[in-house]
Amino acid sequence: MTTHTLNPQTHLAEQQKGPAERLLDVVLGSSAHLWHNRPGVDVQGVWQPRRGKKRVPSAQRVRGSAVAPGLYAPAAERLYSQLCDIYLLNAELMARFASYALLETEWRDLKVACAALMLVQPRAGQPVRDDDGTVAFADDDWRRVGEAMILFYEKGSTKMLTPKGVLRIAELLESEQIAALNRAAGFSDPTGRKAPLGRWKRAATRWLRVREQNRAMLLGLVKAGYKETIKKIARKAGYRPESATFFEILGWKQKQASGGHREVGLGELKLHKAERFDGMSEAEMCEAIVRQRLRFKDVVGRLPADVGLSPAIMAALLPSLSDRDLRILTPTLEDLGLLADADIRARWEAAIATSTDQRGLHLAENVKSAELRDKLHEASDNAARKAVEVAEAERRVEVMFLIDKSGSMQGAIDKSKEALTRILAGFAPDRVHIACFDTMGTVLRPKAPTRAAVQHMLASIKEGGGTVHASAVRALHQAGVRIATDADLIVVIVGDEAGEDGAAFAKAFGDYGYRVSAMAMLVNASHGRGRTVQNAARTLGVPYSEVQIDQFDDPYQVPRVLSALLEAPRLGPGQPTQTAWLEKVLATPIMVA
Numbered sequence: 348m349t350t351h352t353l354n355p356q357t358h359l360a361e362q363q364k365g366p367a368e369r370l371l372d373v374v375l376g377s378s379a380h381l382w383h384n385r386p387g388v389d390v391q392g393v394w395q396p397r398r399g400k401k402r403v404p405s406a407q408r409v410r411g412s413a414v415a416p417g418l419y420a421p422a423a424e425r426l427y428s429q430l431c432d433i434y435l436l437n438a439e440l441m442a443r444f445a446s447y448a449l450l451e452t453e454w455r456d457l458k459v460a461c462a463a464l465m466l467v468q469p470r471a472g473q474p475v476r477d478d479d480g481t482v483a484f485a486d487d488d489w490r491r492v493g494e495a496m497i498l499f500y501e502k503g504s505t506k507m508l509t510p511k512g513v514l515r516i517a518e519l520l521e522s523e524q525i526a527a528l529n530r531a532a533g534f535s536d537p538t539g540r541k542a543p544l545g546r547w548k549r550a551a552t553r554w555l556r557v558r559e560q561n562r563a564m565l566l567g568l569v570k571a572g573y574k575e576t577i578k579k580i581a582r583k584a585g586y587r588p589e590s591a592t593f594f595e596i597l598g599w600k601q602k603q604a605s606g607g608h609r610e611v612g613l614g615e616l617k618l619h620k621a622e623r624f625d626g627m628s629e630a631e632m633c634e635a636i637v638r639q640r641l642r643f644k645d646v647v648g649r650l651p652a653d654v655g656l657s658p659a660i661m662a663a664l665l666p667s668l669s670d671r672d673l674r675i676l677t678p679t680l681e682d683l684g685l686l687a688d689a690d691i692r693a694r695w696e697a698a699i700a701t702s703t704d705q706r707g708l709h710l711a712e713n714v715k716s717a718e719l720r721d722k723l724h725e726a727s728d729n730a731a732r733k734a735v736e737v738a739e740a741e742r743r744v745e746v747m748f749l750i751d752k753s754g755s756m757q758g759a760i761d762k763s764k765e766a767l768t769r770i771l772a773g774f775a776p777d778r779v780h781i782a783c784f785d786t787m788g789t790v791l792r793p794k795a796p797t798r799a800a801v802q803h804m805l806a807s808i809k810e811g812g813g814t815v816h817a818s819a820v821r822a823l824h825q826a827g828v829r830i831a832t833d834a835d836l837i838v839v840i841v842g843d844e845a846g847e848d849g850a851a852f853a854k855a856f857g858d859y860g861y862r863v864s865a866m867a868m869l870v871n872a873s874h875g876r877g878r879t880v881q882n883a884a885r886t887l888g889v890p891y892s893e894v895q896i897d898q899f900d901d902p903y904q905v906p907r908v909l910s911a912l913l914e915a916p917r918l919g920p921g922q923p924t925q926t927a928w929l930e931k932v933l934a935t936p937i938m939v940a
Contacts, residue, residue, distance in 0.1 A: 731773025751842025849882020
């Protein structure tokens, strides 16, 4: 199911959506984050960061209810509900999608939600009996998928669940909203009071056992700052270690339980305590960081209360920082003056080039240097370019962006500009063709493939006039735009979809010699919706997808949408055509613990 209520007269009705369409809804219409580590504001069911009063003028302050750091329940409920719908329509497809989510995506919270569902859904290898009562065979055990997702390990991989992810699976399942969904879906006793955890405790116990038996692995997690998280997993799973070494590495004192059943860890423990830096000179701190190969979080926790990060300490930490860490710590590096160092600057710029999300747009708000802001904007552009490269890996892709600037877009056009600014810089100039329209189309061309150039190009657009989508197609053709015969043409429309008959819009592409491979709608509607675009897609018999424009506030959403743009089901009579993206999901081996 989608994250908003649809009008059955203007949308593909929910009951007509199969599991393939619903899978795409998850990818195109869900927030990347269920957990937020900072205070936020709930604005009509959408999480937004809470900004200090001094930084934001009163007229621009977000109005909404305060949200504490942690799980944001409305987003979790929306995503989990969508996954439940997919499972109830096709359990095997959900099992493959969960495996795909872990092995092929970087979307951490999707992995957590998929693993949670697979651990509690009811197909658990139950025996199926013949008429005479003998066991004929065992049903599929899809709970093993959830276990395998937790237990998956690949050295150096970013695909596997972190300790935080393992714990969050249980936290998600224990939340009131998710427990209610599980009962409603028939995954647990509808009258039960306790939230079902399925096989989480068994999987978490196996996860802990592997790390206890591999001392280096457990020490590495402690050094990475997961000590308290591992303790929480052990408590929640009721873990019984094999030896006291487990408690010693975690620095975890034990006392006898009220029932007197504990046997391990009650004697004298040689607790591993993090050596604090109190009384040490800066040089000694740096030496300890290098010698012990300490990481950023660990060092911050050891610093004396009156000592902050110094340039020398930060420089000592640099070898332990990932490219993502370097990007996130840009304001700190600037404040400490470390980006003036040629070697550090070179490493930082290399990290900027590898960006896979658009978080740099938010980081840019916290730096003083205009040059650094431009570099962070460049990181955002790089993320969009990489997503486009994924889409073009096996075929040439050209894209038409048609921007509705008619009178019905009053009050909404600025949102279109910001979303397009985040998207368009990802495309090579010879592969993207842009026009805005009311009853007349106008071709737009950025001066350069950068965020600044796109902003400049869009600045002059003002809403007003009627709505004829085909006028934008006509304008592009008259401007000499021709699509290579070996290219797939994706048409992306930004607006409220109100306008002429969809069949007339579809006819325009044929009239001007354009063969459309797929259509997508970036929905930006402030005064209701039309159905011109989806009817045009239905007439052309091409894949159709849509995403709400608000989704682009999420720095992780643009790359995801661009990568999935072609992977939508066809609209119209008959069975939907299987898409390349769905084929990837179906080809993913089902994980088994």
